[in-house]
Amino acid sequence: MSSNDPPGTEARRTALRLLDAVLRKGLPLEAALDNAARDLTRADDRAFAHAIAAEALRRLPDLDALIDGATRKRLPDDAKARFALRLALVQALALGTPPHAAISTVLPLVDGGPRKLVHGVFGALIRQQAALPELPSLPAPVAERWREQWGEAVVAAAARSIAAPPPVDLIGAPPAGLEGISLEPDHLRLPRGTAVAGLPGYEEGKWWVQDISASMPARLLGSGEGRTVLDLCAAPGGKTMQLAKAGWNVTAIDISESRLARLSQNLARTGLSARVVAADVMTWSPPALVDAILLDAPCSATGIFRRHPDVLHRVRPKAIAALAEVQGAMLTRVAGWLKPGGRLVYSVCSLERREGEEVVGAFLDRRDDYRIEEEQRLLPGRYEAEGGADSFFIASLTRLGSPPSDNRG
Structure with a gap:
């Protein structure tokens, strides 16, 4: 990392490694995290890098559609410029990062490469007030496979379900008095992002986190x-x-x-x-x-x-x-x-x-x-x-x- 890089650049570099590990090497996101985050010392930077990569994967077909609509010649799927644009756009359009911060922390990732292209495409899309669709598009091969097996209604439901990270399900003997809903016996659903370690009964082992379907x-x-x-x-x-x-x-x-x-x-x-x-x-x-x-x-x-x-x-x-x-x-x-x-x-x-x-x-x-x-x-x-x-x-x-x-x- 250069001393001239804006704060937060290393987290974006980690997110780039994560995307590369998944899309080019075929590795699971979680399995790639330790190696990709090897240069990060703060847990919140690691979590942010993971969040950027995961959101980019949720929105990948739509991010690529924006990029392809703003370039005269289609960028190769594995081009570093495409990866950098995915990261900058998902931050600005889905994660609430101010556009100037999103692009300034991503441009160092293409040093010695097409910085002008990345900056120009990103700037043009922001000026055009580009937006991601409310519901993500599934990758075309996946949508086609599931449509053939289950029908259009299930494909639409899958798009709705991937739009945001899931809530938290507790199984066992969840604590009473929390604002949640019970869908099955010995189950309590809490809002996404709930910090479970501090909830009543965690240290005593009264419950554990497990998706309702997995139970x-x-x-x-x-x-x-x-x-x-x-x-x-x-x-x-x-x-x-x-x-x-x-x-x-x-x-x-x-x-x-x-x-x-x-x-x-x-x-x-x-x-x-x-x-x-x-x-x-x-x-x-x-x-x-x-x-x-x-x-x-x-x-x-x-x-x-x-x-x-x-x-x-x-x-x-x-x-x-x-x-x-x-x-x-x-x-x-x-x-x-x-x-x-x-x-x-x-x-x-x-x-x-x-x-x-x-x-x-x-x-x-x-x-x-x-x-x-x-x-x-x-x-x-x-x-x-x-x-x-x-x-x-x-x-x-x-x-x-x-x-x-x-x-x-």
């Missing part, structure tokens, strides 16, 4: 009464804590030791107990059959786009197809671990049929010892008046008493 798979299993359950792909632990609170004897499995460390911290804070195992579901096996299984399978995460807008720009159909194969293999492997009469809940935070309905349908075609009891497809628009919810597919399956007709699982 639905564990709710399907009901009261445990000491029965055994495997929570597979369990970290960071929201479902594990739900199951433990509901009286299940929980074994939580996840391949990531670092994410399991967070799960263990959450269990310690809440005073709930579970056996925690670092293992790959595809190579690990339980010592005995269990009463229930919750498989929250690794997926494209396209259903949590309002919370993680980067998924709209980095997840492609090829990746969705590859993940669906993994999910099918995982579901087949764990099916043999369940006692006859037991319940298996399969869930993905995906808006793709290929990862939900098609995976379960193919599984049931292979297995005559399982039947489906309940299926939920949580689409954009659910709880919209109350602030929305993430999108999930959830299926509850029962293992029948007869053995499978083949040995493929």
